[in-house]
Amino acid sequence: MKDHKQSEQQSDEENKIATSNTEEHDHDDHNHDGKETSGWKSHWQLLVSLSILIIMLTLEFGFKYKTAFPIDLIIYLTAFLLGGYNVLFMAFTKAKHFDFFNEFFLMSVATIGAFTIGSYSEGVAVMIFYSIGEWFQDSAVNRAKRSIKALLDIRPDEVTVIRNGNTQVVNPKDIVVDEIIQVKPGEKVALDGELVSTSASFNTAALTGESRPDTKSKGEKVFAGMINLNTVTEIQVKSLFKDSKLSKILEMVQDATARKSQTQLFISRFAKVYTPIVFVLAIGVCLLPYFFVSDYVFNDWFYRALVFLVISCPCALVVSIPLGYFGGIGLASRNGILFKGSNYLDVVTKVNSVVMDKTGTLTKGVFKVQQVVTNDIEEKELIRITSVIEKNSTHPVAKAVVEHAGENANGKADNIEEIAGHGLKGVVEGKTVLAGNAKLLKKFNVAYPAEIEALIDTVVVVAVNEKYAGYITIADEIKEDAKQAIESLHKLNIKTVMLSGDKQSVVDKVSKALGIDNAFGDLLPEGKVEKVQALKNEKRIIAFVGDGVNDAPVVALADAGIAMGGLGSDATIETADIVIQNDQPSKIVSAIKIGKITRSIVWQNITLAMVVKVAVLVLGAGGIATLWEAVIADVGVALLAILNAVRIQRMKL
Numbered sequence: 001m002k003d004h005k006q007s008e009q010q011s012d013e014e015n016k017i018a019t020s021n022t023e024e025h026d027h028d029d030h031n032h033d034g035k036e037t038s039g040w041k042s043h044w045q046l047l048v049s050l051s052i053l054i055i056m057l058t059l060e061f062g063f064k065y066k067t068a069f070p071i072d073l074i075i076y077l078t079a080f081l082l083g084g085y086n087v088l089f090m091a092f093t094k095a096k097h098f099d100f101f102n103e104f105f106l107m108s109v110a111t112i113g114a115f116t117i118g119s120y121s122e123g124v125a126v127m128i129f130y131s132i133g134e135w136f137q138d139s140a141v142n143r144a145k146r147s148i149k150a151l152l153d154i155r156p157d158e159v160t161v162i163r164n165g166n167t168q169v170v171n172p173k174d175i176v177v178d179e180i181i182q183v184k185p186g187e188k189v190a191l192d193g194e195l196v197s198t199s200a201s202f203n204t205a206a207l208t209g210e211s212r213p214d215t216k217s218k219g220e221k222v223f224a225g226m227i228n229l230n231t232v233t234e235i236q237v238k239s240l241f242k243d244s245k246l247s248k249i250l251e252m253v254q255d256a257t258a259r260k261s262q263t264q265l266f267i268s269r270f271a272k273v274y275t276p277i278v279f280v281l282a283i284g285v286c287l288l289p290y291f292f293v294s295d296y297v298f299n300d301w302f303y304r305a306l307v308f309l310v311i312s313c314p315c316a317l318v319v320s321i322p323l324g325y326f327g328g329i330g331l332a333s334r335n336g337i338l339f340k341g342s343n344y345l346d347v348v349t350k351v352n353s354v355v356m357d358k359t360g361t362l363t364k365g366v367f368k369v370q371q372v373v374t375n376d377i378e379e380k381e382l383i384r385i386t387s388v389i390e391k392n393s394t395h396p397v398a399k400a401v402v403e404h405a406g407e408n409a410n411g412k413a414d415n416i417e418e419i420a421g422h423g424l425k426g427v428v429e430g431k432t433v434l435a436g437n438a439k440l441l442k443k444f445n446v447a448y449p450a451e452i453e454a455l456i457d458t459v460v461v462v463a464v465n466e467k468y469a470g471y472i473t474i475a476d477e478i479k480e481d482a483k484q485a486i487e488s489l490h491k492l493n494i495k496t497v498m499l500s501g502d503k504q505s506v507v508d509k510v511s512k513a514l515g516i517d518n519a520f521g522d523l524l525p526e527g528k529v530e531k532v533q534a535l536k537n538e539k540r541i542i543a544f545v546g547d548g549v550n551d552a553p554v555v556a557l558a559d560a561g562i563a564m565g566g567l568g569s570d571a572t573i574e575t576a577d578i579v580i581q582n583d584q585p586s587k588i589v590s591a592i593k594i595g596k597i598t599r600s601i602v603w604q605n606i607t608l609a610m611v612v613k614v615a616v617l618v619l620g621a622g623g624i625a626t627l628w629e630a631v632i633a634d635v636g637v638a639l640l641a642i643l644n645a646v647r648i649q650r651m652k653l
Contacts, residue, residue, distance in 0.1 A: 049083030050132075052076075053124050076120035084111065084127035101275040104312045110309040114627060117299050122627040126310055129631045147553055159190040162234070169644060172241045179237050183228045189235065192223050192244045196234040202226040204582070206399045278312035285621050299622070307620030310630040321602050327648030328598030337591050338579040346599050347560045348578070348595035353540040354489055354588060355532055355554075358500035358510055359396060360547035361564055362585055363476040367400035370457060374470035382470045384408050386462050389426050389435045392416045397458055398424075401435075419443070419526035421501050423460070434463040437503070439522075441468065456505045478513060486514045486584035492592065497535070498556070528554045545580075545588060562588060590653050601648055605641040612637045 056075060081088075090104040099105075107130050114123030158174045160182040167182055172190040175181065183189055189202070201213045204226050213229055216222055222235050225243040286305035290296045306426060325342035332339050339345055359365050363544070372379050387405035390398035392413060402409050413426040423436010424445060434440055438461055440476055441448050448461055448468045457473040490494055498519040500507045507521030532554050535542055544558035546550070552575045555561035563576030564583040580587040616633045619625035625633075 007360055037531065041399055049079040049124070049128050050649055052079040052082075053121065053128060056121060073120065076124050077115070080111065080115070080120075080124045080127055083124065083131050084108075087127060087131055101272070101279065103275070106275065106279070106309055106313055106339070110306045110627075113306045113309075114303065119304060119627065126627055127633045129635045130310075130313070131328070132635065151514045156188045156190045160184070161478055175237055175241065177237055177240065181235050181237060183187055183233045183235060184623055185228055185230055185232065187226065187228055188198070189222055189224050189226045191220070191235075191237045191238040191241055193235040193237040195220050195222050196236050197231070200231060200233040201229040237407075246593045247558065255346070275312070278309065282306075282312075283309045303627075304620055304623055307625055307627055307630045308617060310627060310636055311616040311620055311625075313634050321605060321645075323646060324598060324602040324605060324645040327601075327645055330649045331597070331651055331653075332594045333593070334596050335587070335590055336581040336584075337587055337594065338581065339591075339594075340577050340579075344560060344577045346593045347541075348543065348592050349599050351494065351543045351560055351592060353495040353497060353535055353542045355497045355499060355535065355542055355544045355558065356585070357528075357544075357546035357551050358498055358507060359476060359500055359547050360583070362482045362498065362510060362514065363478050365396040365475040365476065365547070367396050367458065367476050369400055369404040369472055370475050371473040372470065373472075375468055377464070377469045379470075380408060382462060382471070384411065385428050385431070385433055385464065386435050386460065386472065388413050388428050389424050389433050390460075392426065393418065393424055397460060400473060401460060404472075421527075431464050432466065435460055438459060454505075456509055458502055458506055468500060478510060479583075479585055481586040483514050485588055486516055488586070488589040493591070494592075497531070499523055499531055500526075501525075525551075529557060532557050543588070545585070547583070562591070591652055597651060598648060608644075609637050609641060 016534050020151040027374060052075065056079075077221065085109055091102075091108040092102070094102055095105060107127065111123045111127045114120070115482075143597040156172065158169050159175060160167050160169055161175055162180045162182060175191055181191065182195070184245055191391075195216050195218055199215060199217050199220065200222075201215045202222065204214045204223075214226075223332055224241075270346075282305040285308050286298075286301050289301050290298075322342075325345060328345045329339050329342065332345075356362055372383060374382050383401070383405045387402045387409035390401045391409060392398075413428050416424060416426040418424055419436070422440040423434065425432070425434050425440075425444075427433070434444060434446065437459065438448065438452055441461055441463055444463070444466065446463045446466055446468055448463075448471075452459060452461060452471055455471075455473060457475045460472045460474065462469045462471065486496055496516045496518075498507060498511055498516045500519075500521050501523050502521055504521035507519045510516075513521035519529075523531070528551070532542060532544060536557075536559075541560075542558045543560040543562055544554050545562040545564065546555055547564035551563075555563060555575045560578060562578045562580060564580055580591070612633055616625050616630060620630060
């Protein structure tokens with residue numbers, strides 16, 4: 001099983017800790033009706049409280065005005081409660097569960113302490129600016145989540161369906177499989193299906209990140225989220241609304257925000273240890289000088305301890321870091337790449353070997369029949385019986401044979417048996433037919449000409465009633481950006497390996513054309529697993545890229561499993577950690593770059609927060625920094641970290 005997946009299972013409790021820490025900032029994200037709010041409902045209270053503070057400070061310092069003691073206290077206390085109600089409420093709620101080591105309790109102790117020594121304005125300022133910082137943080141996190149959801153949740157709310165010869169507009173959820181829907185120019189396709197019209201062009205940017213029009217012909221697959229560009233188009237629905245690729249993509253991205261990276265888990269654990277240590281140090285700052293300082297004044301050292309508590313608040317870390325990962329997931333989504341969790345953004349930055357399947361990954365997987373060679377059978381009949389067998393396979397080679405046969409692909413195959421890595425066996429009109437590679441015929445002890453072994457193109461060898469009947473050669477095309485992808489990976493000092501079930505001669509031809517480091521052919525699914533395991537034994541961090549059902553085991557084994565989501569099988573997409581929606585190999589490099597950008601910004605935030613906090617902690621303990629400097633430093637660092645994290649979402653690769 002994959003190393004990082006093992007670590008996920010082993011650290012369920014850590015995930016819960018991380019989730020609880022970040023959820024402290026989302027505690028009021030939803031009201032009782034389930035509607036999302038701006039985070040802190042009472043932000044108007046902050047504005048009133050801030051206004052009172054400004055008026056009082058203006059009177060106090062601008063006009064040297066001082067109210068009588070009770071009135072002064074009442075005004076400041078009113079501002080304090082208005083501005084800090086949410087913080088005080090959260091501190092109280094957590095204290096009831098004996099959770100005292102959190103930022104809410106920390107800020108409450110610090111500000112109430114300021115009131116006890118008569119620093120009313122500073123106590124109010126600390127609470128107000130801290131709460132404003134929290135409000136900004138909540139708003140930024142909610143905005144990041146909404147932007148990711150809005151980016152992908154492009155499913156239309158209604159669809160035109162043809163029933164009994166008439167069109168009617170219904171909710172996409174009410175459509176059943178095999179119904180015909182109509183999509184007008186400019187409309188979005190609501191459900192996955194097959195094109196019934198002769199041809200149509202679609203904008204696939206929402207699914208693939210590419211705005212180039214994609215022209216589909218009758219019978220080809222069309223996916224929800226595509227936009228019809230030219231003519232009124234009819235599509236036969238092939239999956240329910242909840243089962244469409246777009247719905248699954250949405251589920252993947254929504255699940256992604258729940259999966260924590262190792263950096264997030266570390267910071268969450270760090271905050272749980274760091275906060276009680278800070279409480280102990282603050283008590284030490286307040287009381288220990290009594291034994292060493294001759295002119296010890298309790299109020300002075302108590303004030304320094306309050307400064308120490310305020311600046312120690314870890315909110316800049318526990319909020320800006322998840323926000324950074326949200327930004328990375330959003331940037332990837334805009335580029336047609338889906339990360340199923342922020343932990344995989346970390347994993348791809350460590351990858352030093354990319355292992356790739358050939359067909360559908362580096363090549364287009366769009367095969368065309370090149371040559372038909374027969375033995376005691378007519379060419380038309382060989383194509384017919386082969387296509388009848390191959391209709392039962394989803395492999396691109398099988399599709400090429402069926403497409404070549406066209407209307408000639410008539411007949412029925414019984415007792416179909418798929419032999420992994422070999423081909424198909426079945427009965428057509430009473431005849432036992434084998435259709436696959438040369439290994440299939442060897443397996444059933446059917447003799448065939450030696451020349452077949454020397455052919456470079458992909459070959460479908462056919463036997464009828466245990467007698468060799470001929471072969472069909474099929475060729476594939478290398479994807480336009482495959483060579484660029486390999487070159488870019490080499491520039492990043494990443495080793496490239498190609499694994500394929502195709503014969504070694506074909507694999508070598510593609511490998512040489514692309515400049516791949518190592519290439520292995522003639523592999524069964526278990527052979528691919530062995531090769532990847534051998535690389536893992538060399539302590540290499542591996543990303544495996546594939547698209548077929550037979551790639552699912554290797555995708556699961558790799559440190560980062562990457563699926564080609566356009567043509568890829570559902571099994572591989574479900575197993576993968578990262579999905580490339582437009583099947584472009586160059587997106588592998590983009591995924592790695594996004595991971596590195598995200599990691600860089602997250603660590604910038606960690607460094608910024610820790611350097612400033614340590615500096616002000618020292619200054620506060622030394623009596624140089626006041627509560628004003630403490631709160632400005634704390635809120636300032638948090639806002640800078642947020643702005644830095646939000647920057648990811650606007651970056652271009």
